Amino acid sequence: MELPPLIQTFVLHFGEMGSRWGINRTVGQIYAALFVADRPLNADDLVLKLGMSRSNVSMGLKELESWRLVRLSHLPGDRREYFSAPEDVWQIFMTLADERLRREVEPTLTTLRDAILATPISAEEQHAQIRMRQMHDLIDLLTTWFADVRKLSPGTLQQLLKMGGAVVRLLEMKDKVVGRK
Amino acid sequence: MELPPLIQTFVLHFGEMGSRWGINRTVGQIYAALFVADRPLNADDLVLKLGMSRSNVSMGLKELESWRLVRLSHLPGDRREYFSAPEDVWQIFMTLADERLRREVEPTLTTLRDAILATPISAEEQHAQIRMRQMHDLIDLLTTWFADVRKLSPGTLQQLLKMGGAVVRLLEMKDKVVGRK
DNA sequence: TCTATATTTCAGTAATTTCTGAAAATGCAG
DNA sequence: CTGCATTTTCAGAAATTACTGAAATATAGA
Structure with missing residues (x-):
């Protein structure tokens, strides 16, 4: 080498x-x-x-x-x-994420959906379906979130990431202003 | 089987x-x-x-x-x-993420930091260091963000994820109220 | 303690994955 | 076209990883 x-x-x-x-x-x-x-x-x-x-x-x-x-x-x-390799590390990361989603996450969601839709023939299978739905919903939530923030400009996204959990304070502020409980 | x-x-x-x-x-x-x-x-x-x-x-x-x-x-x-397996899929996900961070991301950050701190002996190494710093900063941004939202309660976090990119509108609203350009 | 049951370790084997050199295919320049 | 530089393919070899059965170890209860 x-x-x-x-x-x-x-x-x-x-x-x-x-x-x-x-x-x-x-x-x-x-x-x-x-x-x-x-x-x-x-x-x-x-x-x-x-x-x-x-x-x-x-x-x-x-x-x-x-x-x-x-x-x-x-x-x-x-x-x-x-x-x-592309100059922009951010772009490299997004490409990697997109490909992993396509190759691994999507087939998993399909497998889960198919299993959830099948008719259970025992209590054991019925419980398995409940668990699979929990997993499905979590993965779905995460991927939907990703697809959504994915659309933001790198600058905006970076700003958002830098804020971390602090965005929650903004949510609370908004709720106060808008008047939700 | x-x-x-x-x-x-x-x-x-x-x-x-x-x-x-x-x-x-x-x-x-x-x-x-x-x-x-x-x-x-x-x-x-x-x-x-x-x-x-x-x-x-x-x-x-x-x-x-x-x-x-x-x-x-x-x-x-x-x-x-x-x-x-734990009942809570959210907890399973967090444990998995924590372990992967500990086993893979942290050692990578250490390797990158060490390389960035070394004295380059050629233009080639100098350029490599620039690239490594870009990668380091991206990984650091992502892990810091994760560590930060990690602390939120599952409910709050879920709410945040469901909002997706919509939080940006809140940021804009805030900037308008506070008076930033 | 001893015994029976349960778990772990580990050396050898099996299976899989990675890697190579040689041959085939590709495709540009003349 | 033809010839040559370049890239790809692929069958077999090498390396790695996974798996097993048997033996060793651990431990709860008598």
């Missing part, structure tokens, strides 16, 4: 984290290397930097493309493809 | 999801079975329901205990340990 020590630590850490998140280690390393790079990198750059096989890099990049986490570009007079 | 079809689908789905999240398939199945069960289950119940070895169940339960996701109980005149 041909990387400055500071970057190597980061790349290795992300490899480990990747494997804890169902993304494999080398894919994590590739993304980390692209993320900190000061210019787009081609597949051979990554082979050199990360010390893995060409084919492995190719598969890793395909995987990252399927997550919409990399940008493709070309250099004049160079046929090779160059890859980079 | 000795489970009613409706429950079996749920258990299998959770097994698959578990393996996408760095939690292994059988641990996911065990938790799913406990989650929907209408009474606490002992290890042998799980062996019967899920068709896996006694030792595998034992290891899975240990893993779930380390995530603080199961409750232990005993039946009068029965030495065996009985396991159950």
Whole structure:
């Protein structure tokens, strides 16, 4: 692995984290290397930097493309493809969240809905349905909230996040003004 | 696997999801079975329901205990340990979030902070540090926000989530009242 | 204490996932 | 077209992770 020590630590850490998140280690390393790079990198750059096989890099990049986490570009007079991570970390986070929602959360909600709609044939199944509905409602609440704040401009969203729990005081204020109990 | 079809689908789905999240398939199945069960289950119940070895169940339960996701109980005149998932799905979600923060996010923040504090020995490292700081600040913003709303009562939090992006209108209202531009 | 029951550990095996080199496919430049 | 640079595919090898049965350990009650 041909990387400055500071970057190597980061790349290795992300490899480990990747494997804890169902993304494999080398894919994590590739993304980390692209993320900190000061210019787009081609597949051979990554082979050199990360010390893995060409084919492995190719598969890793395909995987990252399927997550919409990399940008493709070309250099004049160079046929090779160059890859980079988006500049805006906030956008990277949103893309990641969107993909996880689509790949994991949505299928789970579908499974839950189907099970909830089925006719229970025993008390055991009836209780299971109650539990599944609780889980469904929680996931639904969280994803609906996310889809909603997702639409805000990054600036507004950031402002909102910085406020944290303090927004509650505003709610109370509003209730007082409007006159709710 | 000795489970009613409706429950079996749920258990299998959770097994698959578990393996996408760095939690292994059988641990996911065990938790799913406990989650929907209408009474606490002992290890042998799980062996019967899920068709896996006694030792595998034992290891899975240990893993779930380390995530603080199961409750232990005993039946009068029965030495065996009985396991159950907490009643409150909201609490389960919070525990999961807390553990993931502790195990994954905090070590990542530490790695990032260390790298940011190091002295860069090249332009490449200097650029990497800028990127790492961007990532650090985003993760820090999100975790700080979470720690803050985490303290709210489930009721208040739920109310807040239901509002979604609408809270922004309140912020604007406040700014108008207070007189900010 | 001893015994019976329950749980955990762990070494070996099985299953799965990751990784590689070689071959095939792609696609641009001439 | 043809030739060459580049990327992708894929079958097998390597590495990792999961799972099991058997043995060890723990513990409640007699």
